[in-house]
Amino acid sequence: MAINLTKGQRIDLRKSNGATLTNFCVGVNWGAIESKSLWGLSKKVQDVDLDLSCILLNANGDPCDHMYSPLYRVDVLQKFGLPAGKLITADGAMRHSGDDRAGDQGGDDGLDNEIITVDLSKISAEVTQIFFFLNNAGQEDFSQIPYAKIRMYEGTTTHVKEEFASYNVSAEAQFAGKKAIIMGKLYKKDTEWKFNAIGDPTDDTFLGQTIHRIMKSYK
Numbered sequence: 205m206a207i208n209l210t211k212g213q214r215i216d217l218r219k220s221n222g223a224t225l226t227n228f229c230v231g232v233n234w235g236a237i238e239s240k241s242l243w244g245l246s247k248k249v250q251d252v253d254l255d256l257s258c259i260l261l262n263a264n265g266d267p268c269d270h271m272y273s274p275l276y277r278v279d280v281l282q283k284f285g286l287p288a289g290k291l292i293t294a295d296g297a298m299r300h301s302g303d304d305r306a307g308d309q310g311g312d313d314g315l316d317n318e319i320i321t322v323d324l325s326k327i328s329a330e331v332t333q334i335f336f337f338l339n340n341a342g343q344e345d346f347s348q349i350p351y352a353k354i355r356m357y358e359g360t361t362t363h364v365k366e367e368f369a370s371y372n373v374s375a376e377a378q379f380a381g382k383k384a385i386i387m388g389k390l391y392k393k394d395t396e397w398k399f400n401a402i403g404d405p406t407d408d409t410f411l412g413q414t415i416h417r418i419m420k421s422y423k
């Protein structure tokens with residue numbers, strides 16, 4: 205049984221059989237907004253561009269690596285003191301599946317639209333915290349998106365072997381009117397990795413604001 209995460213919950217990365225979760229995916233599944241015309245004869249589909257990103261911090265709380273869409277404009281990122289986006293960490297331990305700018309068209313396909321694969325055994329020794337967050341690059345807020353679900357699972361970008369934990373964003377009233385979420389963090393305690401499901405919605409309209417918020421208030 206997958207854990208149904210609640211805001212602020214801290215969990216060990218232990219499976220029900222006692223084994224440690226080391227290789228897993230963090231994914232977000234969401235759908236485009238479909239609306240019917242006045243007479244219900246035609247459907248209008250509006251793309252939704254959510255962006256799953258992460259930053260990695262060392263023991264001093266300084267950022268040492270990041271993953272976010274390479275499609276973010278470099279000149280805008282520079283205003284926030286941030287480097288260009290990329291889809292793999294320097295140590296090769298984490299990979300991003302790429303920027304999905306549309307969401308599912310034609311209903312829930314059961315697969316996550318943006319996925320970060322994690323191999324904790326290969327993470328650089330200096331990394332002690334990894335924050336995951338979600339921004340909406342478009343105008344909608346989370347209450348307008350038909351579904352948005354975050355989960356951790358074992359498997360690949362195209363196959364879910366076993367779900368470990370999940371969080372249903374669109375079912376939460378606290379996300380209405382919000383366009384960004386600080387999802388949670390992996391953190392190393394002694395030598396063991398754990399996960400804290402932060403689940404805080406924010407008013408940020410750009411990823412740079414979310415990263416500054418994490419650096420200021422969450423690390």
Ligand SMILES: [Ca+2]
Pocket residue numbers: 253254255256303304305306318
């Ligand atoms: Ca996206």
Ligand SMILES: [Ca+2]
Pocket residue numbers: 233234308312313314315316317
């Ligand atoms: Ca999907």
